[in-house]
Amino acid sequence: MGSRSSGVAESPSVKFLGLLRALLRHGVDFLVVGGVAAQLEGAPIVTFDLDVLYDKAPENLDRLLAALRELKARYRDPAGRHIEPDLGKLETLRTHLLLTELGALDVLTAIGEGSTYQDLVGRTVLYELGEMRVRVLELAAVIESKKQANRDKDRAALPTLLQALAMKDRLRQDD
Amino acid sequence: MSEESPDGVDLTLIRWTLSLTPLERLELLQDWVDGLTELRRGRVTER
Numbered sequence: 001m002g003s004r005s006s007g008v009a010e011s012p013s014v015k016f017l018g019l020l021r022a023l024l025r026h027g028v029d030f031l032v033v034g035g036v037a038a039q040l041e042g043a044p045i046v047t048f049d050l051d052v053l054y055d056k057a058p059e060n061l062d063r064l065l066a067a068l069r070e071l072k073a074r075y076r077d078p079a080g081r082h083i084e085p086d087l088g089k090l091e092t093l094r095t096h097l098l099l100t101e102l103g104a105l106d107v108l109t110a111i112g113e114g115s116t117y118q119d120l121v122g123r124t125v126l127y128e129l130g131e132m133r134v135r136v137l138e139l140a141a142v143i144e145s146k147k148q149a150n151r152d153k154d155r156a157a158l159p160t161l162l163q164a165l166a167m168k169d170r171l172r173q174d175d
Numbered sequence: 176m177s178e179e180s181p182d183g184v185d186l187t188l189i190r191w192t193l194s195l196t197p198l199e200r201l202e203l204l205q206d207w208v209d210g211l212t213e214l215r216r217g218r219v220t221e222r
Binding site for chain 1: 180183186189192197200201203208209212
């Protein structure tokens with residue numbers, strides 16, 4: 001489970017579809033990763049934020065920044081400072097743990113042991129979510145990233161993720 | 176009755192989740208998160 005100590009109690013409940021819609025409206029090239037990717041792939045995982053891996057191409061950084069500004073994104077700062085993302089930070093930092101008006105949004109340039117958008121875009125599934133088409137990291141790659149990250153919450157999720165992957169494989173063989 | 180793996184994973188829940196469309200899976204997650212967030216905030220009133 002992906003709970004955060006940095007403010008669920010005082011922050012808005014995350015709105016997954018609204019966050020995705022905002023990113024797509026601005027034409028951001030991104031992959032859904034983490035717990036939401038696992039859930040979309042059929043592994044029942046609870047997470048309180050949306051994790052996305054973004055392409056660092058300069059034009060995409062512009063689009064991402066526009067989306068983040070529309071969402072009134074700021075960093076989840078334990079000291080309570082109001083720090084907003086900017087192009088320099090999006091270009092250089094690996095992890096951006098943000099709070100938006102639609103809840104917690106983590107925008108990342110790499111996951112696991114350093115896998116980037118370019119490394120992983122070939123391991124995604126294109127899902128239709130109503131009017132939206134969203135690229136989602138496949139479950140096997142989510143599992144690899146969780147094993148590499150190896151935090152307590154990642155290890156806790158692994159049994160469910162592995163069972164879901166095994167069940168998906170069995171269903172695929174039966175088809 | 177639910178079915179569990181030896182390591183305690185609810186296989187019935189996984190099977191059910193896999194039977195849903197991707198949009199339904201995301202809506203299910205949203206329902207869980209909304210409910211848990213309300214509980215954390217202590218806004219669920221006793222009946």
